[in-house]
Amino acid sequence: MTLSQYPLPRYQIPGVVGTLVRYALIGLFAAAVFGPLLNMLIWTVAEAWYFPAKLPLRWGFAFWTKVFRPEAGAMKALYTSMVIACLTVALSLVLAIPAGYALSKRSLPLRSLFLLFFLLPQAFPTVAVHMNIARIFYGFGLTGTIWGVMLVHAIQGLVFAVWIASAAFAAIGEEQVEAARNLGATPLRAFMTVSLPLAAPGLMASAIFVFLISLDEFSGTFFVGVPDIRTLPLTMLNAALEGNYQIASITALLLLVPSILFMLFVERFLKADVLASVGK
Amino acid sequence: MGAEPIISLRGLRVAYGSNEVLKGIDLAITPGSFVALLGASGCGKTTLLRTLSGFTPASGGSITVNGRDIQNEPPERRGMAMVFQSYALWSHMSVAQNMGYGLKLRRVPREDIRRRVDALLTMLGLEGYGDRSVTELSGGQRQRVALGRALAVEPQILLLDEPLSNLDARIRLQMRHEIRSIQRHLGVTAILVTHDREEAMVMADQVVILDQGKIAQIGSPEEVYQRPQTPYVASFMGAENIVACETIRDAASMTLRLAHTPQVAVRLDENAFSVPAGPVQVHFRSEMASLGAAGDAPDNCLRIPGTITQASYLGGGYRCEIKTDCGHFFIDHPRPAQIGDAATINIPVSALHVFVRPGNTEVPRPS
Numbered sequence: 283m284t285l286s287q288y289p290l291p292r293y294q295i296p297g298v299v300g301t302l303v304r305y306a307l308i309g310l311f312a313a314a315v316f317g318p319l320l321n322m323l324i325w326t327v328a329e330a331w332y333f334p335a336k337l338p339l340r341w342g343f344a345f346w347t348k349v350f351r352p353e354a355g356a357m358k359a360l361y362t363s364m365v366i367a368c369l370t371v372a373l374s375l376v377l378a379i380p381a382g383y384a385l386s387k388r389s390l391p392l393r394s395l396f397l398l399f400f401l402l403p404q405a406f407p408t409v410a411v412h413m414n415i416a417r418i419f420y421g422f423g424l425t426g427t428i429w430g431v432m433l434v435h436a437i438q439g440l441v442f443a444v445w446i447a448s449a450a451f452a453a454i455g456e457e458q459v460e461a462a463r464n465l466g467a468t469p470l471r472a473f474m475t476v477s478l479p480l481a482a483p484g485l486m487a488s489a490i491f492v493f494l495i496s497l498d499e500f501s502g503t504f505f506v507g508v509p510d511i512r513t514l515p516l517t518m519l520n521a522a523l524e525g526n527y528q529i530a531s532i533t534a535l536l537l538l539v540p541s542i543l544f545m546l547f548v549e550r551f552l553k554a555d556v557l558a559s560v561g562k
Numbered sequence: 563m564g565a566e567p568i569i570s571l572r573g574l575r576v577a578y579g580s581n582e583v584l585k586g587i588d589l590a591i592t593p594g595s596f597v598a599l600l601g602a603s604g605c606g607k608t609t610l611l612r613t614l615s616g617f618t619p620a621s622g623g624s625i626t627v628n629g630r631d632i633q634n635e636p637p638e639r640r641g642m643a644m645v646f647q648s649y650a651l652w653s654h655m656s657v658a659q660n661m662g663y664g665l666k667l668r669r670v671p672r673e674d675i676r677r678r679v680d681a682l683l684t685m686l687g688l689e690g691y692g693d694r695s696v697t698e699l700s701g702g703q704r705q706r707v708a709l710g711r712a713l714a715v716e717p718q719i720l721l722l723d724e725p726l727s728n729l730d731a732r733i734r735l736q737m738r739h740e741i742r743s744i745q746r747h748l749g750v751t752a753i754l755v756t757h758d759r760e761e762a763m764v765m766a767d768q769v770v771i772l773d774q775g776k777i778a779q780i781g782s783p784e785e786v787y788q789r790p791q792t793p794y795v796a797s798f799m800g801a802e803n804i805v806a807c808e809t810i811r812d813a814a815s816m817t818l819r820l821a822h823t824p825q826v827a828v829r830l831d832e833n834a835f836s837v838p839a840g841p842v843q844v845h846f847r848s849e850m851a852s853l854g855a856a857g858d859a860p861d862n863c864l865r866i867p868g869t870i871t872q873a874s875y876l877g878g879g880y881r882c883e884i885k886t887d888c889g890h891f892f893i894d895h896p897r898p899a900q901i902g903d904a905a906t907i908n909i910p911v912s913a914l915h916v917f918v919r920p921g922n923t924e925v926p927r928p929s
Contacts, residue, residue: 455648455650457646457648457650458650458651458652460617460637460644460646460650461644461646461650461651461652461708461711462652462663463617463636463637463638464615464637464638464642464643464644464712465638465643465663465664465667465711465712465715466638466639466664466667466668466715467638467663467667468636468638471667475663476652479652479654480652480653480654482654
């Protein structure tokens with residue numbers, strides 16, 4: 283037997299088919315992502331749009347003035363959302379940095395079990411979890427407070443923050459920390475001057491993630507915060523339930539503003555950090 | 563060597579779980595000397611360095627530095643600066659910040675740090691690189707920064723963990739001499755871990771050869787090269803051709819003969835070889851033997867007949883593989899050799915390293 287008797291089998295798909303499939307998939311993907319967004323954008327400037335018209339019958343910004351009226355509460359809700367998101371990010375980072383660092387050590391027993399354990403609450407239906415959290419928080423007087431809502435957001439954000447932080451710390455070479463110790467740094471000093479700055483990009487990524495989760499969170503806010511705390515997603519859902527698509531769409535667009543601002547801020551911060559290490 | 567040792571190890575043992583990596587190391591290092599820990603991978607040389615620096619705990623024995631036991635000191639209080647194989651530079655700091663790190667920890671005034679780092683940059687041939695990011699540097703430059711970072715804190719003891727093995731061959735040769743001359747200039751005691759015998763010989767005053775967690779031999783480069791005390795040291799120092807022999811003592815002299823072909827024999831000068839009569843294994847270097855025709859009979863040579871099976875050009879000459887009845891050998895030959903020709907290997911008696919062969923063990927044949 284020689285191997286030349288057994289050539290590699292050839293399965294060839296005509297090039298045209300491949301190209302067509304590729305463009306079809308791209309088109310589908312684009313429609314899935316941008317279709318609803320486009321529809322939402324149109325709704326924000328539609329004053330009248332009835333079935334079965336394909337496009338609005340009357341265009342205009344009438345609903346914008348409605349949303350931005352002080353008594354509509356949208357601006358106040360936006361402010362509340364942002365305050366809660368910032369607090370949630372701060373709390374998550376404070377907890378995720380030590381937890382992620384500890385979990386990044388390969389010598390830690392049951393390390394993977396810990397990481398899985400963190401995911402567990404996410405496996406249950408959120409409504410059930412949040413209902414019970416609200417009951418517990420009521421006992422502590424946390425329902426209807428900013429702190430209560432922040433905590434319920436942080437519970438969800440922490441899962442991801444800890445996972446990302448642990449990956450960021452695990453990526454740092456053991457020898458880089460040892461080099462600092464070797465030159466005279468105490469363990470804490472080595473952590474502050476070497477581990478933490480080297481893990482910073484990963485930690486920033488987890489901050490963005492937590493911020494977005496908090497900004498978008500609905501069910502926890504609903505059970506813990508209502509009626510005293512009204513965030514933008516709650517306002518949006520109210521409008522949508524009342525069939526007021528214009529207000530819901532404009533609110534959604536409003537919700538994009540802090541997300542984009544935060545991402546720009548973090549990106550700037552990251553760049554400045556990199557620049558500092560290059561330039562100085 | 564009248565000076566008190568700066569480092570002394572007594573019966574040092576290190577174990578990872580039930581796996582004992584160092585099995586009792588006794589070593590005294592004189593101040594200002596350059597010691598190379600040489601051995602194959604897994605012999606414990608890196609573990610020894612990490613135990614000295616405090617990153618790996620010892621399971622027995624003692625480490626004293628300047629007469630003081632340092633076993634319970636954390637790494638930051640041992641006064642040893644280490645250069646890592648991976649450089650271990652901090653990418654979020656500039657070259658100057660990396661090198662000034664140890665000084666900043668000691669609260670040295672900023673002006674003094676700058677002056678000292680500048681002096682080091684000049685010494686290492688890195689003028690003007692202070693503000694660069696370490697990620698912009700080449701491998702050789704990075705290793706220089708790592709060396710400067712270690713030297714900045716004026717350590718008594720410099721630990722070098724295979725510092726050159728990630729570098730290109732040419733830069734490696736140059737860095738050997740640079741590190742050696744900086745060490746001499748500063749008078750710092752240096753301990754180098756390496757698996758490259760040439761590197762160890764070029765850089766060190768003392769070579770410590772480790773074999774499976776024990777010291778196989780300690781000596782100057784000349785001593786370990788010319789008078790290896792164990793078969794492992796002989797092989798590691800380049801005497802890699804091995805042939806099984808026997809020694810026979812008669813009234814006046816000692817005779818060495820091949821185990822497989824007893825008619826091939828040579829008389830040994832008894833003063834030079836202190837082996838008892840019986841089975842032995844003989845090591846010799848490729849460059850110390852020569853190829854001759856079957857007819858000529860040079861004096862005082864072990865002569866093994868064989869056939870040339872391979873020849874490759876090395877620049878200075880040809881390295882030939884010779885197949886004989888007692889194994890394959892690599893022999894250097896100044897002229898091109900015809901594959902398939904008969905040739906006789908002539909090894910001068912002075913080039914033989916003879917060791918007792920325990921029992922009738924088979925001698926590993928060079929592959």
